Amino acid sequence: MLRRVFRSSAGLSQAVLRVTVTRTLAANVAAVEGDDPLKGLIDALSSENEISSVSERIKSPFTDVASFKELKKRVESHKEPLSPAEYLGVLKSTLFLDKDKKMGPAFVKSCGKGLNEEDIAAMDVNDEFVAIMTALLDLGLKDEATFREMEKRLLSLISETELSITAVVPLIIACNRVGYTWPKELKAAVKEALTSQIRDIDNANILIAVLTHWDPSDREVSQAAADKTAQLLGTDLSCCVLTIGEMCSLMSRFAERGIRDKRLLPLLSARITDHRTPLSVRQLVSLAASCAKLHYFDGRVQRRLVKDLLVDVNNLQNWSDVSSLVNSFSRLRFGAMPAWNALATWVNNNVDDAPLESLSIVIAGMARNGVEECRPAALKLAERVRRESAPSQNAWLSTVHALAYFRVLTPDLAETVLNRDFVNQLLQATTSPGDKLFKAMKLLQISACTRVDLGKSYTGPIVDLSNLSSFIKFDDETTRLARLNKYGKKELETCNHFLADVVFKMGSPSTHIGPSCIDNDGVLFDARIVCEKESNRLVAINKWGESVPRPIIFFAWGQTRQLISDVVPTEANALLGWDQLSLRLLRARGVKPIVVLHSELSAFTSLADKLQFLKKRIADTA
Secondary structure: OOOEEOOOOHHHHHHHHHHHHHHHHHHHHHHHOOOOOOOOOOOOOOOHHHOOOHHHHOOOOOOOOOOHHHHHHHHHHOOOOOOHHHHHHHHHHHHHHOOOOOOHHHHHHHOOOOOOHHHHHHOOOOHHHHHHHHHHHHOOOOOOHHHHHHHHHHHHOHHHEEOOHHHHHHHHHHHHHHOOOOOHHHHHHHHHHHHHHHHHOOOHHHHHHHHHHOOOOOHHHHHHHHHHHHHHHOOOHHHOOOOHHHHHHHHHHHHHOOOOOOOHHHHHHHHHHHOOOOOOHHHHHHHHHHHHHHOOOOHHHHHHHHHHHHHHHHHOOOHHHHHHHHHHHHHOOEOOHHHHHHHHHHHHHHHHHOOHHHHHHHHHHHHHOOOHHHHHHHHHHHHHOOHHHOOOHHHHHHHHHHHHHOOOOOHHHHHHHHOHHHHHHHHHOOOOHHHHHHHHHHHHHHHHHHHHHHHHHOOOOOOOOHHHOOOOOOOHHHHHHHHHHHHHHHHHHHHHHHHHHOHHHOOOOOOOOEOOEEOOOOOEEOEEEOEOOOOOOEOOHHHOOOOOOEEEEEEOHHHEOEOOOOOOOOHHHHEOHHHHHHHHHHHHOOOOOEEEEHHHHOOOOOHHHHHHHHHHHHHHOO
16 A cells, blocks of 8 residues: 655654744743643743744745735735645744734635645645644634645545654644544554654654643553653763753653653653752752652652752742642652751741742641641731631631641631531531541541640630531441551551551450540541550550550551651651641640551561560650
């Protein structure tokens, strides 16, 4: 079968490709400045010098024009029908001169120099043909007769045509931009061009454009791009042809597509870590967001983020970047406190200029990670924030919970979430049992904070297990759900092994060790014990009497900060904010929790050593 290979106008398409891709990346950067700090965080990878005028790239009588007025004059004075190349020149010059598309589309439709059905039927289907279709899409003319006729001809010859990647990348960008619905046959042909030719790409901008604009669910194209990226990264930094900005942008695109390639991510991490060029603020924000989206915990990347953030923190200019960093660090359970404290200092210094919504988000993230240094800003938030300013009940609960962590809760703020109407509306609107329990435990913690931090100054309603019973039955099944909420399926097994292999070797769970339960302060206990005075010997449950049981609370890898130094994990440096709050509330009422970190326990190999460790922890915290 005849194969019409798109090579006859390769130079033209390469020019169109470079102009289109570079402009698109610049547009993406402009979009970054919007409201959502986690979308499209990529840097401009090309300098202004790389964007030369269309007239220098595409030679025709209509490309060396300096104004729209001159273009119209030349078109009107051209007496002969336009050739396809000349028509493309008109379209590209129109796009170049009429960037707002206010006059261009109408001019193209009314100039009387377009391609008719006969012209299109006589055209070769090559790169130039596709470039015309791309330009028509860019001008918003996909519903016009010219485009539809060209689409019909392309589809009629698609089985005989091999598309070139230099032609299809600008087409992909244009289709995505205008919401064009790909015909099945054309999409298949474009995919074939991408998967078979992407290996020949030597330009990161083109890879980024494909990853940005092609179907995000297409795993084959994503994998082909990942393989090519790995090749461009080279065997070491001296062989890497990518800039630090290109690497950050590619990682952002793979994160958006959910590609966790086991070969690529370590390579990217190594090159980004070894590269001497400092990360800009935008690159810091983008890289942190990518790692968070991919749930990618790499100590090398995190150390690089810390190093460059400490240098760049004074260059932070807007709250959206700070919100994004706090959000990303929070999702990564970032354990480098110097980086957290640097962000907290920036927040405290700029709090008076903070948009209320951004400040609320940042303070919630700081509380979630236990960044005590942000308390001055939390105090300012407590003075400014009001219930009616919150976009939802969930957001308001999160804000008040964060203020409770920082010990800046006021009686009025506490009452806004503890009153019966709010509690009813919040829990009735929640259909997921796990989500409902999660919110109920937040309410219990806030209520406990009124007792511990506000004391007699608070006279409003409280929340406890009994008055939540109409929404949640606090039984064994609910406790199992709370444990699943905390640990997830995988780490629930880790906790169960700790209980079965270590705790229950000290005594029987039926006679000497109380079962897991939810405390009235909204704290999950993994087990409870009472010891004889000045001894590690357990008292039988039926003899506990008025003794206050001591809870054993376990924390696996997923419930602790990820420390990136050689510091030994401890309760003080490893626990996240909500767990710090839980322990503070327990200790305030005289309870002496026994905290065990999986990282501590895993240092011991034998059961005897683990038992000895647990007994010593019980004695040391008595």
